[in-house]
Amino acid sequence: MTDPTLSAEALTYRAAYEDQLRTRIVPGAAGYRAVEQVGPIVRKTRQTGPGFIGYRDLGGLDGPALDDFIAAQRNHFAALDQSVEWKHHGHDRPADLPQRLAKAGFVPDERETVLVGPVEPLAASDAALPEGVRLREVTSREDLERIAAMEEAVWGEDHGWLPEALERELAGPGDPCVVVAVEAPDGEVVCASWVRFHEGTDFASLWGGSTLAPWRGRGIYCATVAHRARLAAARGHRYLQVDATDESRPILTRLGLVAVATTTPYIWRPGRP
Structure with a gap:
């Protein structure tokens, strides 16, 4: 669907994002018990952590049939005693889908902005870390546990599932993943992020980027973006994609990414009624 509020550049990026990422299935992807096409959606059931529901469109589902379909997905995860995220985009149809999700017990979290942009300008960035701070790629369970503790400090939510989920992704199979930790001079993890390289597509996607409050505004997040962009460029990816919070969106748009x-x-x- 054409969106008159978007530039031609943004529409081009959105089309590539929707064609290549929204319904992407990677057979045998690490960390997932099942990744399957269920009607118009891709349903991902994790080994640990929340499940995921994505799609490009709902194939005309509406009214009671859509309500029944939503309830069936909820019941799938209820039977597994797992939470699940239904990833809704602002231009998705029908327009009353958010109300139908809410009726089925789904609660909206913080709205984010999908940003897409070319890899090369970010890879060429000279973003520098503060003196004494170091960035390194990590793989050990100990480092992943430290990252989870930092994420919990930032968000105030349980991230006990995260180390195992990242460990599985790092081990493969599936899209390759690199995890980056930024450490203060005393060794404390103050920021962490990861990048997924979506093989066979133009895209690498950026995740994480949480930073402890005392360390924000010092260029650390920009340095992690530049590092991950260089990794993506080395693998031949053209675009970076990020689901950006309101805090990170201004930083990323200054770096050249575009809201789509x-x-x-x-x-x-x-346990939710």
Whole structure:
């Protein structure tokens, strides 16, 4: 669907994002018990952590049939005693989909902005870290546990599932993943992020980027973006994609990424009526 609020450049990026990422299935991807096409959606059931529902469109589902379909997905994860994210984009149809999700017990989380941009300018960035701070790629369980503790300090939510999920992704199979930790001079993890290289597509996607409050505004996040962009460029990817919070969006748009859509995770959790 054409969006008159978007530039031609943004529409081109959105089309590539929707064609290549929104319904992407990677057979045998690490960390998932099952990745399957269920009607118009891709349903991902993790080994640990929340499940995921993505799609490009709902194939005309509406009314009671859509309500029944939403309930069936919720019940799939209820039977597994797992939470699940339904990834809703602002231009998705039908327009009352958010209300239908809410009726089924899905609760909206913070709205984010889907940003896309070319890899090369970010890879060429000279973003520098503060003196004494170091950035390194990590793989050990100990480092992944430290990252989870930092994420919990930032967000105030349990991230106990994260080390195992990242460990599985690092081990493969599936799209390659690199995890980056930034450490203060005393060794404390103050920021962490990761990048997924979506093989066979133009895209690498950026994740994480959480930074402890005392260390924000010092160029650390920009340095992690530049490092991951260089990794993506070395693998031949053309575009970076990020689901950006309101805090990171201004930074990333200054770096050259373009807003192509908004997205809101609708979360269902076990025990919710």
